[in-house]
Amino acid sequence: MDRKEYAPAVSLSLAENIASSQLGNAENSGSISLSASISLSQWKRNNTVKQGDIAVRQAAFSSGEMYREYFLNVESSWSDLISAARTAISAATAYEYAEELHRETREMYQLSVKSLSDLTDAEAILISYRNTLISARFDFMKCISDLVCVIGLKDEETLWEIIGV
Numbered sequence: 001m002d003r004k005e006y007a008p009a010v011s012l013s014l015a016e017n018i019a020s021s022q023l024g025n026a027e028n029s030g031s032i033s034l035s036a037s038i039s040l041s042q043w044k045r046n047n048t049v050k051q052g053d054i055a056v057r058q059a060a061f062s063s064g065e066m067y068r069e070y071f072l073n074v075e076s077s078w079s080d081l082i083s084a085a086r087t088a089i090s091a092a093t094a095y096e097y098a099e100e101l102h103r104e105t106r107e108m109y110q111l112s113v114k115s116l117s118d119l120t121d122a123e124a125i126l127i128s129y130r131n132t133l134i135s136a137r138f139d140f141m142k143c144i145s146d147l148v149c150v151i152g153l154k155d156e157e158t159l160w161e162i163i164g165v
Contacts, residue, residue: 009036009037009038011034011035011036070150073150074147074150074151077143077146077147077150077151078147080143080146080147081140081143081144081146081147083143084136084139084140084142084143085140085143087136087139087140088133088136088137088139088140090136091129091132091133091135091136091137092133092136094129094132094133095126095129095130095132095133097129098122098125098126098128098129098130099126101122101125101126102122102123102125102126105118105119105121105122106119106122
């Protein structure tokens, strides 16, 4: 566009009225009008460019936020998996101790050293720790599945290949 398109346009008008009254006196009245106009297309164009710049920055920010959220989800899922693995290992150890307690209590019951109540208590402990172990293993498998979904893999075997197991 030409520079003169952005220059303001100014107009001036002058008007005079002469009116006669019945007494013969003439009255003069007049007016002056000044108007100016400025083309806003340059500012409109600049505003459009600035809006485009803002949109690009927002898209970059959204993209950065998306990656941060993705890596935070992966990190959280990985931490959940490690925690679930530790819980499963602890539950397995507790179950082994409960099995040993049950075995010893059963032998002592057969030798009439322990009562039926002691044997029943040992069986209840064994069942409780078995249920805890089953729950812990289920949580571990669920965490594996969650991590696979968060990472975007097609199945667990791909995860094991990546980890090297």
